[in-house]
Amino acid sequence: MSFKSLIDEIENNIHKILDDMSIFDISFTVEPAKPGFGDVSSNVSFLLAKHLKKNPKEIADFMSETYQKSKSTLVSKVESHPSGYLNFFANWEKLNQLILSESNLDEFGSVDLGKNSTIVVEHTSVNPNKALHIGHIRNVVLGDTIARILKKSNYKVNILNYVDDSGLQVADIIVGFTYFGFSQDPPSGKKFDHYCGDDVYVKTTEKYEKDPSLEEIRKKTLKDLEDGNSEIAQFADKITRRVLESQLETCWNLGIYYDCLNFESQIIRSGLWGKIFEKLKEMCLIEFENEGKNEGCWVIRGENNEEDKVLVRSNGTATYIAKDIPYAAWKLGLLEDPFKYQKYEKTQPGNHLLWQTTLVSSNEIKQNFTGEKVITVIDSRQARLQKIITNLMSKFKSADDAYVHLGYESVTLSADTAQTLGLDTDGKQTQMSGRKGHYVNADSVYDLLKNKTIEETRKRHPEMSDPEIEKISHHVAVGTLRYEMIKQDLDKIIAFDLAKSLSLEGDTAPYIQYSHARASRIIEKSMRVPSIDVDFSLLNDKFELDLVKIIGLFDIYVLDAAKNLSPKVIARYCHDLAVAFSSFYEHVKVIDLGNEKLENSRLCLVNSFKLTLEKALELLGIVSPDKM
């Protein structure tokens, strides 16, 4: 609750006033005020202006006068602004106590949007034929952050990673291994996923371009992959699992964990498609074409001028999108589960239990990773296909929002970074391409960031041990990378620039983490345990109250982020918190004041800030170091 308590009080009082006037159908806002306009503002006068045919200022005068008579515990003053706004000033002594006490609770910032319902978040889902590049990281970080925010909002979250182990991209590296003589062992020091992506995949696809006749081999390999008993499929399974393991190392290093790995090959072999196909026919969601260009195919009719989409070819085989339909339905729990479950071979850091589907027998008890709602994180280039699936699922589930495609714009290479990769893009940003080898590996960006941070940390702390520097630098590097991936809106392209991404100043994770380190240091140097049994009336200057206020807004932003599936809301909140604290830090001394009561009150505030920032950063998967 916290700051929300103040808002609720005002909202209730205004409602009562309106009730007395017999006005019931007005949805006014009561929001945290802009700086310089009190603590909370309401636009109620503007809305009444229409209703009562008076000007907003007159109404605001009337409202503020009437409001004085209301029962107030957290409001100290109401003012009507000449513009027509109604501005409220808080009783800070009481609000300080309320906010700072609550911020000490573990569940501070939690909201109950989910009512403990189950939701599936699927993310990552990178073809297991290459290493993750910086574009994949946007997906991974976005998905992981959303999952964290939803957990904080009282959803039970099942996090899935869909492993497309039977597609064309996998076929390509298998062709490389079986026909072009690539060794199964990478050069020493190179991760297996990097080797498959940088060498086998890129060089194999180069060969196709020179010799189009190789297309036959490619097609045949792809077909063999779908038949689980073929030698090729078994070999591919071995290879893709090695790549997957390398990819997971990258994700785990960034603090990203999963609940279950789902394999496309198993979905294909499970026979789920056949069941869905029958259901689609029964429900008349697809049509058989007797003539025209799609003669002999089953299609989904296109909406608003869009082309029809073929689901089943005239030769009876299913297309790519058709494979996604049973999986989507499975995630929503609409199909009888054909899978058994095993623990993944490797343990995730922090002992987060990781399961995987299997079609062979398993001694483990049956698991359930489906959800009442499903969020699938895929970049917006797939928006059209995802829209088709969303439509189908809304028919199956009779709910419009059961299946959500969470789309986001891609990460491109800035002109400068493209140039360092040897590409001339005429001064423009350019799309990454795994096939062509035009990308920046996630692992290498992490390494660069970490090395730079090690250097910076060593400069500041010559006394620090190497393992400690290493640990701090890891958290800062991960934080920097994660923050860059979510701080802007999902519909903005990120033009990744290697040089600029190494900045550790300004609106970056290190700036935010640094504010936490400063707060920790104050507490450490005080040689005291912060308490909430302090005199809250002593916290009364602008820098102190600004900080209390923003601490109190945590749950409001969590709710906003969860409702709108918008992690950048939390990123901005963390930044705002850090700005408020940095400003406080420069202007307000906390220890060695010679006034123990005041020191204790300020220490309580510093500790509240520290605890709240830790919780907020945790939602972004960013660790808060005590020193840096």
Place this chain on the structure above:
RNA sequence: GGGCUGGUAGCUCAGCUUGGAUAGAGUGCUGGACUUCUAAUCCAGUGGUCGAGGGAUCGAAGCCCUCCCGGCCCGCCA
């Protein structure tokens, strides 16, 4: 051609869902603050026809329409 999407300060972006006060950050540039709880910081200044035009409104960056510019998608490929 159709569908989706972006256009706000030199650059990168908030604000738009729910119209109202003075359009905010970061970065850049200029200047100032470290014997002090860590300068990965703070403070001040600089910088805006909110892509263009029209419409409804007492009131538009925001809503509606048209247009311009950029990006992505549109296979019986995956």
